[in-house]
Amino acid sequence: MKKFLTLLSALPAILLFAWLGCGGDKSKGVIAYTPQTLSNPFFGVIGDHIRAEAEQNGYEVLIVDPDYDVKKQSDQFDDFIAKNVTAIVLVPCDRLSVGPAVQAANKAGIPVFTVDAKCAAEGVKIEGHVGTDNFQGGELAGKAMIDALGEKGGKVLILDLKRAHSCVLRVEGFKKVINAHNKESTGKIEVVAELDGNGDRTKGYQSTADALQAHSDLDAIFAINDPSALGAYTAVKEAKRQDKIKIIGFDGQLDGKQAIKEGKIYGDPIQHPDKMGKLIVQLIVKYQAGEEIQPETLIPATLYTKAEADQDPDLK
Amino acid sequence: MKSKLDARKLLSEYGNVLVLLLLCAFISIVTLEEQSPRSTAAANRLAEKIAQASPKGANVIVLVRSGKGQQEFADKLKDALTNAGLHVPDSIVGTPRDARIALEKQTATIAAIAADNHMATFCADQLPNLGKAITALNKTTVHQPRKHKWPNFLKKENLLNVLKQISIVAIIAIGMTMVIITAGIDLSVGSLIAFSGVITAVSIQHLAGGGDPTTGHLLLGSAAGILVCAIIGMGTGSLVTLFNIPAFIVTLGVMFIAKGLAFIFSESAPIPVSNEGFAWLGRGSDLMGLPNSVVLMLLLYVIAHVIMAHTSIGRYIYAVGGNPEAARLSGVPVKWVLVFVYTLCGLLAGLGGVMEASLHITGDPKSGTLVELQVIAAVVVGGTSLAGGQGKIFGTLVGALIIGVIRNGMNLTGVEAHMQSVVYGVVILIAVMVDQLKNRSAKTGA
CATH class of the missing domain: 3.40.50.2300 (Response regulator)
Known part of the structure; x- marks a missing residue:
């Protein structure tokens, strides 16, 4: 017990040393x-x-x-x-x-x-916002879906995340392109179910497994991010339907990109988190310099498919 | 000799106080940083320094970032500079943008700028270029109050933050301590936070009927949230006693039910309360600058301490946890005691839910996730035995403080998030081990 008390009384000394020891930073x-x-x-x-x-x-x-x-x-x-x-x-x-x-x-x-x-x-x-143009990204996903399904169209499952506004925008952009396509083309693309993927693998897997039971003729899945897309792939593979069902994700995280390279996912509209981090700091530096800043900067998403993945030096 | 024994007794009863003090000392050391003073004395010293370096009647601009207390600091600086015989043509409290616009307007030669630390950084970066463009600024020097070292952790504002941040967990932990002393457990409190918050927000908005809720509506809605949770707690207690189901199972069931109901009643979306007055409990500070939630917490702890230490219900609770059969034989109404503790735990979780909703002015079904584990951790770190029969109310408060202080310290120093989780785990284990050692040494020492 005495030891503890000695230790306790030594604390002010430790504090003092720390105070002396700390140099100023620039x-x-x-x-x-x-x-x-x-x-x-x-x-x-x-x-x-x-x-x-x-x-x-x-x-x-x-x-x-x-x-x-x-x-x-x-x-x-x-x-x-x-x-x-x-x-x-x-x-x-x-x-x-x-x-x-x-x-x-x-x-x-x-x-x-x-x-x-x-x-x-x-x-x-x-003071300022930097983000991805999610609506435009959703449109890209829609275009990729049309490419993936080709002439004859097909039945699509959407794995959404309604509590995230950004993901709602992605689905809206996606649907806009699909609806426009359906007006002009004979190969209609039909959204047969919209389920909650919770943006993660577990829920993406569960929801997809359920949808596969309900729709034996499902042709494709649009998942609002990579984790739920990868969860969907697990379910599709388990049902041995990976050759028939095309999956489109979103984000372009490393494991998502890897899955695109391996053909598990057809393609992703990818976001650019590197640019986001950089731009937000540049915005802050401008703000601190007292310059006028733009209230909102949206970075367009770009489409990433196997062609891009094969060129990507970050992937195995 | 006697005093030594007293110290030993004290330490064995509140051994975790020692852990808390050591932690505070450690965190103080690692959060030691340069602080920029904003007192009148600092303003006067700065004015004196500028007056020595500049001719009498020279122009000096006051420049500080906007914020709480900053206007007052700017006024103090202005007074001090004027008293020192200098002329203050402009005093700016605002953003860097405001500062730039104000500086670009200057025509008369500015000898110096008196700035706070943020604006001093702005000046150091921008003045070289501004000086080239604007002749009034090309000989301007920048001065800021002399910095001193003080731990961020020990700032009054931060200490109040820590107390405010733990208040919800600590208040629920009162009920949990009593439940655990009876050798029970309540896993439903986290879900009850969400449920109570949602019920409160829904009732308030419903009572107001689409209009702006009055204070009466706020009170009624909050009472509804608390009452519903007390009733759920009573149900839990009844199931535990009447059907003899283990508390772990009953409260696990209630946890899922309450979580689901919270999402159903809120239709899965957070419900904002359209009266800012609702923030009074969660964000207000009325009594001597103490946050209301902290005052409430301390008050409840004093009451709970009195109940546990000086009333028969308190003695019954210990007796039930120590040996229920012996308690029953000696005439303790065991079943009523159990129903009482679960009801109280539910009620306090309901209160916690109202506080959480008040903090965000929103009833959020997602809130309270995993809070039950934080509450249990606070109780256990506080020295209450999961086997029942022993534990101290104020020990739990210390336990909640230990956890809150660690969290705050790690956020102030930017410890990486997954590491935070590891540290929590280690500290919980150490605190419990120290407590065990104390108990052992107290027993052998006696």
């Missing part, structure tokens, strides 16, 4: 980043490029993970405010309930920027 400030989750590599890539670009511009970076929990994200905002950071980069866990946290940052004078997904709460000030 950083311009801290850019804090709170995405929806870091378990999705997409947000990790954005974070990596935020870090690279910020450090080049003399800023430190603080990255935290709220794990899809708005409460945690709000707590992180409080921590950022206590730390008096230069700017906050946010991917809202929930586009509405994150509002009060953003307001708190607004009140503290800390500029908030969003990347990928927007904040839709009322009475908040977002």
Whole structure:
């Protein structure tokens, strides 16, 4: 017991040493980043490029993970405010309930920027947004679907994620192209089911397995991101229908790209998280310089199929 | 000799306080950073320094980033500079954009800029170029208050944050402590947070009938959320006692039911409450700058402590957990005690749900996910035995603080997220081990 007490009394000394030991740093400030989750590599890539670009511009970076929990994200905002950071980069866990946290940052004078997904709460000030043009990406997916199914058309399952606005836009863009196609062409493409894929492998697998039972003549699947597309592939393979059913994903994460190269997925409209991370920091640097900034920058998605995958040096 | 024994007794009862203190000290060390003071004294010192470097009557601009308390700081600086015999033609509190526009307008020669740390960075970056374009600025020097070292963790604002952040978990942990002392468990509290929040938001919006809800509606809606969860808790307790089903199973079932109901009642979408006043409980601070949620938490802990330490129901709860058969034989109404603790746990989870909804001004069916595990962790780290029969209410508060302090410390220093999870696990294990060692040394020492 005595040892503990001695240790306790030694603490002020330790504190003093730490105070003496710390040198001043010449950083311009801290850019804090709170995405929806870091378990999705997409947000990790954005974070990596935020870090690279910020450090080049003399800023430190603080990255935290709220794990899809708005409460945690709000707590992180409080921590950022206590730390008096230069700017906050946010991917809202929930586009509405994150509002009060953003307001708190607004009140503290800390500029908030969003990347990928927007904040839709009322009475908040977002200085700038960088994201993918999800509607246009959905249109690309629609075009890819028409290519994949060819002349005769077919029956399609959509794996959606209704609580993410970005994914709703993807489905809307997809349907717009498909509807336009159906008006002009004889080979109609029919959406036979829209199920929740939860944006992950597990749910993507379950929903697809169920849909395969209900629709023995399914021809293709559009999944709103790579994890759910890969889950769908597992179900299709299990039913031994991988030769007949074409899958189109979204995002262009590494394992998604690999699956495209291996022919498991037909193609992806890919996002460019590297550009997003870079652009958002450039936006912050401009803001800090007192220049006028564009409130919204949308990066167009591009289509990525086997042809691109075969040229990709990042893949095995 | 006596004092030594007292210290030993104290440590064996509240051994986790030691863990908490060590943690606080450690986190203070690692969050030590340069701080920019905003006090009157700092403003005066800065003004003095600028006055020494500039001729009398020279023009000095005040430039600080907008934010809480920043206007006051700018005013202090302006007063101090004027008192020091300098002329302050412009005082800007705003964004870098505001600063640039204001600087570009200057025509008279500016000798110096008095800035806060953010604007000093802005000036260091931008002034060289601005100075070339605008003659008024080409000899301008920038000054900011002398920085001092202080841990971010120990800032008053941050300490209040930590208390505010743990308040929901800590309040529910009161109920959970009592449940665990009776050798039970309640896995449903996380789902009840979501359910209560949704019921509260739905009731408020329904009562208001499409219009803006009044304070009365807010109170009634919150009461509905809390009451419904208390009733669910009562149901849980009844199932545990009447059918003798293990609490783990009953509350697992209730967990799924409440989660599902939360999504059904909210139609899977968060329900915003259209009255900002609803944020009073979750975000307001009325009593001496203390957040309302923290005041509520402390109040509930005092009440719970009194109940557990000084009333017969408290003694019954310990007795039921220690040896239910002996308790029954000595006349303790075992079944009623069990129903009571589960009802209270449900009620507090309902209150937690209202607080969470208030925090976001939204009833969100997704909220509360896995919070039951945080609550259980707080209770266990607080020294309550899962075997029942022993535990201390304030120990649980310390447990919640330990977990909150670690989380805050890791966020302030930017510890990577998966590492955070590992650290949580390790700390839970260490805290429980220290507690066991204390118990052992207390027993052998006596």
